[in-house]
Amino acid sequence: MAKPKTVRILRFYGEKCTGCLECERACSMVHFRTREGGDKSAIRIIKENDGSYRMNVCDQCGLCIDMCPVGAIYRRENGVVWLDRKVCIGCQACVGFCPIGGMRRSSIRIEPFKCISCGSCVRACPEDALELVEVEVEDVKEVVYHKLGV
Amino acid sequence: MVEGQIPVEEYKTANTKHRWDLRRMLSAHRVLAQYDYKRGQVWRGYANRTLYINLSSNEIREKKVSDEMKKIFTGGRGFGLKLLWDSIRPTTRWNSEENELVITTGPLCGITQYPGSGKSLCLTVSPATDIICDSNVGGFFGPYLKFAGFDALEIQGKAKEDVIIVIDGENCRVTIETAPFEETNSHLLAEQLTRMYASEDNELSRQKVSVVSAGRGAEHSWWGCLNFSFWDIRRKVARMKQAGRGGLGTVFRDKKIKAVVAKIDHFDGLSNNPADPEKLAEIGTKMHREIRDLDRYQCNMRAVGTGHLTEIMDAYDLLPVENYRFGSSQKASRIYSTEFYKLFTKIIPDGCWHGCTLSCSKTVDAFTVITGPYKGERVTVDGPEYETIACGANMGIFDPKWILEFNFYCDTYGLDTISTGTSIAFYMEMYEYGILNKERCDGLELCFGNAEAALELLHRIARGDKGRFIQIASKGVRRVKDWLIKNKWGDKQLIEDAGMESKGLEFSEYVTKESxxxxxxxxxxxxxxxxxxxxxxxxxxxxxxxxxxxxxxxxxxxxxxxxxxxxxxxxxxxxxxxxEPADNAKTDEPAKVPEHVQNYVDIFNAVTGWNxxxxxxxxxxxxxxxxxxxxxxxxxxxxxxxxxxxxxxxxxxxxxxxxxxxxxxxxxxxxxxxxxxxxxxxxxxxxxxxxxxxxxxxxxxxxxxxxxxxxxxxxxxxxxxxxxxxxxxxxxxxxxxxxxxxxxxxxxxxxxxxxxxxxxxxxxxxxxxxxxxx
Incomplete structure (x- = not known):
């Protein structure tokens, strides 16, 4: 398999966001066929104390790939970090080690889920506050720590 | 710099590749006994059945696990004790017909969410101590045994020729088969059987097979250990963890068991059917985060495994040097974890069971074997762990490559590194005092630091050498003490007090003089x-x-x-x-790690549904x-x-x-x-x-x-x-x-x-x- 060079990741324009959470509802529709959003959505919009909004979502860094004991996580041809639910054994190592909390688990099943850069949230956002942008894999890639000491 | 994110199928080690005619090997198997069973569901951590096999009579049957048994013995080692109590006599010795080898699991065994949840417990009457010895071990066998339908495996009797036992959870069939053409030494045997019994020719199928084996050394020594395999999908080798103490492998080979294979078709994060999976995942995730954030500042297990202890023990005068005479050495820095870190392959989830993010099972790949039958081959060496490294210091061997060599051969021959290392260290001290000498040691110059002689001793044991020294030395410190005293070769008190054994079993690797x-x-x-x-x-x-x-x-x-x-x-x-949690030191009893104790209470309840x-x-x-x-x-x-x-x-x-x-x-x-x-x-x-x-x-x-x-x-x-x-x-x-x-x-x-x-x-x-x- 040719190594993917680029990947599309989400970019968020906080100043445009009104906190309507349409993106979360669209996302939970993709993953769990429900419009609940919240913990069933891979993208989360968080209201800060000052009233502004922040996005929390997988940035496709792929650190979790090397955490998976059964090889259920890999980078697809389009660069997206993908979790194969059929192979996953639900250990939560990827959830625990994700540096930004982008790998999530909902109460519906033991296997985690994550953003797959499908763009549903982008299309659902009435304010154009979300965008999929193409970046170099090398620029976003993270490797689980392995250095001796710090 | 390590690259990371290498797709599983593209990962390569530089190990020597083997070509075996597995079909020919398999076709030579003769089925001696077959038992078909109906697999029940594992419920709240218990399969509620144990498997009994008698190799003398080729009987295979199931035993029920009663609620009473769960209440008194909980599981794991407790079940093992109960099964042994019902089967052996006070006069039973390691090689008695009725002695059993028991491998058990435990109700929390096989959960994937909490680190360190895949241990098997092995029990038998030990050749070294004449009483029950228990040993815990990682690898996939325990969880697979349970998911195949059994909380414990009980093997009694002795086979007439070398056999393997196959517990096929996929087809719900247990068989006893002859296996004449397979290797006996573990690093080859585990790989052969894994490849042979995998349902399909891919890594994930091979990962669903686990093999228990010993080796040639276990046949001729009382230090025999059991190797529990876990297939590494990246390195593409059957890695192994050892149930080391007390001569389990010796009993295994005495029963003429070459291997026990467990295989399943499927398992997932809920195969134990826990009462509260949400709670399990929540606590597990909390632990993973704790390890992610703190391990590198605490024990650094993820980078170097238990080897981090070497430098700490050396600093506190606790590292056994030259048969526990001293607690530190100026040469010890040569075997600090920093040295082994250079040799370990990195960025692989090195847990011996899925989901263990503490990942202490470090590995050296493509190690070129220096001596013996596999000289020149490039192999994967599991470890070394602290105990094995410290055995090096104990024998005066301060060279990582010889410690790896010792580690590799002990594993593949099915010998416990601890008993082997501690025993050889004692022989070396006796050699230094002239109580032993070259002639009494069958020509081996067993002076401190002579790694080649130590390895030669292992090879001779594995070959079944009939030399007088090899025959006695391979049975451990206690037997050698008696032999030295009987021959009046040295002061009785000195021999008794210098040989580090108690109850007949050799000490593990800590100097205890000041505590x-x-x-x-x-x-x-x-x-x-x-x-x-x-x-x-x-x-x-x-x-x-x-x-x-x-x-x-x-x-x-x-x-x-x-x-x-x-x-x-x-x-x-x-x-x-x-x-430890970041605020552990501020708790009432930091030594007990109260937060983690509570974790265990919670996961026990979350799995069993008890309160x-x-x-x-x-x-x-x-x-x-x-x-x-x-x-x-x-x-x-x-x-x-x-x-x-x-x-x-x-x-x-x-x-x-x-x-x-x-x-x-x-x-x-x-x-x-x-x-x-x-x-x-x-x-x-x-x-x-x-x-x-x-x-x-x-x-x-x-x-x-x-x-x-x-x-x-x-x-x-x-x-x-x-x-x-x-x-x-x-x-x-x-x-x-x-x-x-x-x-x-x-x-x-x-x-x-x-x-x-x-x-x-x-x-x-x-x-x-x-x-x-x-």
């Missing part, structure tokens, strides 16, 4: 001197947290019970205190612990005389040892024994050694008094029927046996405290029959 509590942690144990019951050195010596005999006795009650609990449940102890608290966890252990001690008594041991440890574990035995730490010992004579400083200066070293000897031996006896009392045992170390009843154990056969043994001791006048109590000191109680009072 009385740790001496108890090695001596006052069930199976023999192994640190899995208590590791109190730092509490005792560095932090001085348990100053009195009562304090030490309390620690020698709580910690052995707590550590036993892991073995009842199929868990690894490391994620309990080799990673227990932390006190009940200790009770679960106390039942099994006392049961095992009672079985020791039943088998003729388990008394004070059996809890004896050699003086090398207690204090400086030789002049060289005394002089190497003269300041420390002189100071103790002044501060602890009240000698005048000038007086001490004038004393001969021999006299000072003698004074310390008597003092420290007596301290150990006093500790034994306090511990027996705390545990509810007689002054001769027998668990009392009253104590057993209090724990809810009412087995009339056992209670009657204990009462009879106590009466026998009474007649011999053995029910007395053994410490020499002077003015102002008193024994734990003045009532000689304290246990009879309500």
């Amino acid at each position: 009385l509590a740790m001496q108890g942690g090695y001596g006052l144990t069930l199976k023999g001197p192994q640190h899995d019951e208590a590791w109190l050195i730092f509490m005792d010596m560095v932090n001085n947290a348990i100053p009195t005999f009562e304090d030490k006795a309390e620690a020698l009650h709580y910690f052995p019970m707590w550590r036993t609990w892991f073995g009842l449940n199929g868990l690894c102890k490391l994620p309990w205190n080799d990673i 227990v608290d932390k006190k009940e966890l200790i009770l679960q252990s106390e039942r099994c612990y006392n049961w095992q001690r009672a079985m020791n008594v039943w088998m003729g041991r388990g008394r004070r005389k059996d809890d004896w440890i050699p003086y090398r574990a207690i204090g400086p035995l030789t002049k060289m040892e005394y002089l190497s730490r003269k300041e420390r010992y002189d100071k103790q004579l002044v501060e602890k024994l009240g000698y005048n400083k000038k007086e001490v200066e004038k004393m001969s070293v021999e006299k000072k050694i003698r004074i310390l000897y008597n003092y420290r031996r007596d301290q150990y006896e006093k500790l034994t008094d306090a511990v027996y009392y705390r545990r509810g045992w007689t002054p001769n170390g027998i668990p009392t029927p009253q104590k057993m009843k209090k724990l809810g154990i009412n087995d009339p056969r056992m209670l009657k046996m204990l009462q009879k043994k106590i009466e026998e001791d009474e007649q011999k006048g053995l029910n007395i405290w053994r410490g020499k109590y002077r003015k102002g000191e008193k024994p734990p109680t003045n009532d000689p029959h304290y246990w009879e009072k309500p």
